[in-house]
Amino acid sequence: MENPASDFPAISKFTALNCIDISNPNIQESVSLLKQASLDSGFFYVINHGISQEFMDEVFSQSKRFFELPIDKKMKLLRNEKHRGYTPVLDEILDPDNQVNGDYKEGYYIGVEVSENDPQAEKPFYGPNVWPSEDILPGWREIMEKYHRESLGVAKAVARIIALALDLAGDFFDKPEMLGEPIATLRLLHYEGRASDPTKGIYGAGAHSDFGLITLLVSDDVLGLQICKDKDAQPQIWEYVAPLKGAFIVNLGDMLERWSNCIFRSTLHRVVVRQERYSIAFFVEPSHDCLVECLPSCKSETNPPKFYTGPFDKRKNEVTYCHCQAKFPFPCLYLLLVLLLLPH
Secondary structure (H helix, E strand, O other), X not given: OOOXXXXXXXXXXXXXXXXXXXXXXXXXHHHHHHHHHHHHOOEEEEEOOOOOHXXXXXXHHHHHHHHOOOHHHHHOOEOOOOOOEEEOOOOOOOOOOOOOOOOOOEEEEEOEEOOOOXXXXXXXXXXXXXXXXXXXXXXXXXXXXXHHHHHHHHHHHHHHHHHHHOOOOOOHHHOHHHHHXXXXXXXEEEEOOOOOEHHHOEOOEEEEOOOOOEEEXXXXXXXXXXXXXXXXXXXXXXXXXXXOOOOEEEEEOHHHHHHOOOOOOOOEEEEOOOOOEEEEEEEEEOOOOOEEOOOHHHOOOOOOOOOOOOOOEOOOOEOOOOOOOOOEEOHHHHHHHHHOOOOO
C-alpha cells in the first residue's frame, strides 16, 4: 500500500503501539505493557478479546448497510437530545481553530437501552435508542445490541488491567457507581472518501482528545487515525496508527488522565483519509453517580493533586475540572460530553 504520509510533510512516521493480549495468563506482563503504553501515549492494541472476527465482519457489514441507505431515510433517524441516532457529514467540528468546515464523516450513536418509562431515562445519555425499522434493516438492531454488550465486556477487562497498572485493586472499576452501570456509547463511523488536506483545514475528523475514561476502536484496513504525542510541539508531529486485523485500538481519555493525576496520558488524535473508510468507536464512562477524586496511588506529599475545581456555572455553561482531592459528582464531567461524543 502506498504510504499516504508522503502527502503531508508534518507526518514523520508510523507509531509503534504495545499489544495487550487479554487471554495472556501472565497478568503482570499485560500490566507492564499497558503501563508503558499509558505513560507514553495512552494508545495500545488489545487482541484475543473474545469477540470473533466473523462477528466483527458482520458488524462492519451491517454498518455499511446503514450508511448506504438514501439520505432521506437516514435523516429520519437524526440524532436526538439523548445523542442517539444519525449525524450527517459536516454535522460535527472537533477542531474549529484549524478546520474550515466540519468533519467529513457521518455517524450513528447507540447507547445503553433504557425504556422511556424507566426513571433512569431522565439522566443524560440514558434512554431508548433510535433504531431503523425492521422493514428497512432486518436484524440490524439485534446485531448492534450484541456488539454493544460484547464491547462493554472487553472494556471492563481492559479497565481491570488499568487498575492494576495504577497499583489499585483489580476490581476497582467494577464498582456499581463506576462501570457497574456505565455510560457506554457505540458510534458507527463512515468517512465518505473526501481527501483530507491538513494544509487546507480539511479533515475526516479534526484533532481532539476524548473526554471520558477509555475508548475502544476498530476500523477497516484503510489508514486514517493519527496521534500527536506532544501537542505543544511546533510543528506538531503526527504519526499514523496502523489498523490491526481483529484488534481494538484503545486510547485513554481526559478523565483518566486527570483521575491519575496526569500519570497516564490522554493524547491528541485526528483522522486524515485519502479514501473511503469505516470504523467503529466505543466510548466508556463511569455511571452518572460516580464521584471522581485523585486516585490514592497517584498522589503524595511531593506529587499533590494537580487540579482544582470551581462550581459548574449554568449561566456561562462552563465546567471546570476538579481539584482531585475534592470529590465531585460525575455529572459535572459528562456535561462536557453533551457537547460532543468524540469520533475517531
